[in-house]
Amino acid sequence: MLDVSEASIGRAGKALAEGRLVAFPTETVYGLGANAFDEKAVARIFEAKARPNFDPLIVHIAELSQADRVVSSLPPAARALMERLWPGPLTLILPKRDEVPDLVTSGLPTVALRFPANSVAQDLIRAAGLPIAAPSANPFGYLSPTTADHVAAMLGDKVDFIIDGGPCRIGVESTVLDVTGERPVVLRPGGMPVESIEEVVGKVEILDRSEAKPTSPGQLPSHYAPHTKLYLVPSGGLAYAKPHGKAAALVYDAASKEALAHAHGAPSHFRTIRVLSESGDLLESAARLFSTLHELDSGGFDEIWAERLPELGLGRAVNDRLFKASEKR
């Protein structure tokens, strides 16, 4: 585990340039990085994550000028979004340059590009002097990591360095926005609220979760899942839940917890009730989502029951992750 001193970042940057794997913090979740132009290094990412090759990776840059090395053209909407919302938790799908290996994009003619806001991530990418391909640093399909300890526990023996930059500020992955078509389409709700995107480019489309043919594995129906069975109910619905065995409840705010505690007969159903944000703050809920799920998943529960959050701002991203983590009934 490396600290965030200049020397450590320098060492890790050099390792990246030499084709090795480095896990690093971003403002959303921890990433597992490799030189985006080095096919062999990128292949090691898939191996470490046991990730199917059809899942394309996000390329991370730390200066706008680096986009030219990755992207063949910039639609006007992309330019406006880059100017207004980068660096930040927004990934843009753009036409790719031939130099970007097919392994990075799963053979797609497009590439996912992101300029993270986290200064450790930026320093690392600058130290490497390269665009860095990085998925979230978790085994495929499992909960994403929001601390260096999560990464160490899940992938510790498979990466060359883990940089510990503390807990991630936002806590859910970036919003993925396809800007190659006539109107921008949100492929994955995430850390950049749709509302902020619409302020820049007007109305966007939000891809239907039940879409039959996923083009983005973030759209696969099961993803971001704990090992423990998770059931998702509407907001306020936990009072009517019928859990089995030792069960935990994940509620949105103090009001939900209060309502559950006073629901007729219900309190005895849940061994533990965890609150995402006492005051009902969507940002705080997102920031705590994965770490709370990691904890509950190692708490020896038979079931986790969660309620939906309000479907706005970062609530959309949290609901999306909870939906994908949940049992489909």
Ligand code: TXA
């Ligand atoms: O916040 C984040 O985005 C984090 C940090 C590390 O930057 N990364 C992340 O990467 O979440 P990953 O690999 O777990 O998710 C990338 C998402 C996937 O849903 C993938 O299918 C989609 O981006 N994606 C990548 N390239 C794409 C492309 N060319 N077209 C459509 N979707 C693409």
Ligand code: MG
């Ligand atoms: Mg992921």
